Amino acid sequence: xxxxxxxxxxxxxxxxxSGTLGSAVCRAFDEAGATVCGTDVVEPGEETxxxxxEVPFYRGDLTDDTAAEQVVSGVVDAHGGLDCLCNVxxxxxxxxxxxxxxxxxxDQVFDVNLKTMFxxxxxxxxxxxxxxxxxxxVSARASLEGGEGDGPYRASKAGVRxxxxxxAEENAGEVRANAVMPSVIDTPANRxxxxxxxxxxxxxxxxxxxxxxxxxxxxxxxxxxxxxxxxGEA
Numbered sequence: 001x002x003x004x005x006x007x008x009x010x011x012x013x014x015x016x017x018s019g020t021l022g023s024a025v026c027r028a029f030d031e032a033g034a035t036v037c038g039t040d041v042v043e044p045g046e047e048t049x050x051x052x053x054e055v056p057f058y059r060g061d062l063t064d065d066t067a068a069e070q071v072v073s074g075v076v077d078a079h080g081g082l083d084c085l086c087n088v089x090x091x092x093x094x095x096x097x098x099x100x101x102x103x104x105x106x107d108q109v110f111d112v113n114l115k116t117m118f119x120x121x122x123x124x125x126x127x128x129x130x131x132x133x134x135x136x137x138v139s140a141r142a143s144l145e146g147g148e149g150d151g152p153y154r155a156s157k158a159g160v161r162x163x164x165x166x167x168a169e170e171n172a173g174e175v176r177a178n179a180v181m182p183s184v185i186d187t188p189a190n191r192x193x194x195x196x197x198x199x200x201x202x203x204x205x206x207x208x209x210x211x212x213x214x215x216x217x218x219x220x221x222x223x224x225x226x227x228x229x230x231x232g233e234a
Contacts, residue, residue, distance in 0.1 A: 038056070
């Protein structure tokens with residue numbers, strides 16, 4: 001069975017849109033007929049996965065309160081509202097045990113992975129409450145347990161899960177909020193970082209994007225506060 005989605009008339013904001021997963025989410029919603037708006041600190045272009053002109057783009061550093069508010073208000077002003085927010089912006093950084101991890105590195109990981117999700121959600125929620133919309137954020141399989149060398153990453157992604165549950169609880173019956181938990185995503189950066197890994201077991205960004213679309217659609221109306229595994233075979 002092949003599922004088809006119809007988001008005609010819906011406005012979707014995707015953070016981290018210039019990255020591999022963010023651009024895949026943009027394309028999946030575009031194929032479903034949505035008005036897709038992308039935001040990132042990096043402009044789309046030759047060095048990114050999103051082509052310039054592919055979607056309306058709102059550049060902004062979502063670790064900054066004012067910038068996050070301006071991005072969301074810019075989308076709403078231009079398109080008349082907001083129906084879905086996809087918090088894809090994120091990063092991985094690790095390699096050091098906690099006692100050797102710089103505070104600046106800790107702050108950077110939490111800012112990019114958790115603060116962007118918090119600020120985008122904060123300013124999107126009033127509009128999503130009006131539209132009975134949905135939020136999907138990207139957590140990680142690694143958030144389920146501790147591990148060696150990437151404690152700040154794991155903790156920040158656990159924060160994404162818990163903040164998702166909080167948003168779902170606070171907006172029960174108004175806004176659905178869910179998270180997806182990838183393992184290793186098949187991206188050019190990950191292949192360069194791990195050239196000898198079993199790439200066939202990694203998850204295709206397009207497959208994750210379809211799960212994100214499903215969670216935002218009317219195919220999953222009772223699902224809120226969930227953390228959905230998208231591990232593939234990794």
